[in-house]
Amino acid sequence: MIKRFFKKIALLSFLIIISLYALAFVVDNGLRKSRNEYYAAWNDLFDAKINADLLILGSSRAEFHISPKIIDSTLHLNSYNLGMSAWHFDMQLARFKLYLAHNKKPDYIIHNVDVYGFAKRADVVNPEQFLPFINEPILLATTRGHKGEFDIYQQNIPLLKYKNQQSLAWEGICNFVHLTALYDTTSKYKGYKGNVYEWNQDFERFKKRYPKGVKYSFNKEIKKQFEEYLAFCEQQNIKVVLLYAPEYYEVQPFYKNKATMIEMCKNASKRYHCYFLDYSNDSLCYQRKYFYNSQHLNKRGAEIFSQKLALDVKRLLHL
Secondary structure (H helix, E strand, O other): OHHHHHHHHHHHHHHHHHHHHHHHHHHHHHHOOOOOOOOHHHHHHHOOOOOOOEEEEOOHHHHOOOOHHHHHHHHOOOEEEOOOOOOOHHHHHHHHHHHHHHOOOOOEEEEEOOOOOOOOOOEOOOHHHHHHHOOOHHHHHHHOOOEOOOOHHHHHOOOHHHOOOHHHHHHHHHHHOOOHHHOOOOOOEOOEOOOOOOOOOHHHHHHHHOOOOEOOOOOHHHHHHHHHHHHHHHHOOOEEEEEEOOOOHHHHHHEOOHHHHHHHHHHHHHHOOOEEEEOOOOHHHHOHHHEOOOOOEOHHHHHHHHHHHHHHHHHHHOO
């Protein structure tokens, strides 16, 4: 009797475990079909649907500032924007490595650099975007040591990573059974989205928080990765254009080590035979109507900038 009881318990446990793994498979693979703003670019990357001639990399100042439609129409190339909001150079590099693992090598890269981009993030920002992919070794290595990193339990216990993301789990299930019409598709075009926002209070809050300005640290390991990245691109004959996108002129005195970062990029461009375009003093920087905060152009400003950038890149690269 007792033996039969434990057999039933074991069978039930086995069935539950198998069901949980099956459901995790459904959710992960359903989200890998998603076209929402979290996953469209990641899924294009992993599904080898990008294969760009020109790749756009960087933070949100790449993602929201550089329009592939304008780049393509001016340079007559196939470009794609893989900018990542809030992430620094180490994650940008990780995304580039994953791109290369699944897509053809680009001929050109436009890479926006930021004064804060050579520091190490303290936390995993926007972790939702990584959930279907957290067992990718490159992503695990890059998020390791951050607050909110994906631990061994999230990696191995089915559905644990979706504990606080039930709506995403349901989306994954619906996508898996082809009920994709229930969920929105991204409004981005090839990874780019122009933001139709008015000037907000972000800059006022920034000034109150840092009345004497801010000096961002430069992480030695990330600086080393930056140099190795440029050396790799040179060796692979990938022409890189480093870029410092326009920012509202009033914020510039608050960045106490910006000059050091600009000099570092200039020196790197000479050492690795790439290019550096600094738009810190571009006319856009002096017109608030083109920004929604001190760091980000609105859609109108971004598309004016994209046209300027496209023409400058065309001249530099003789396209």
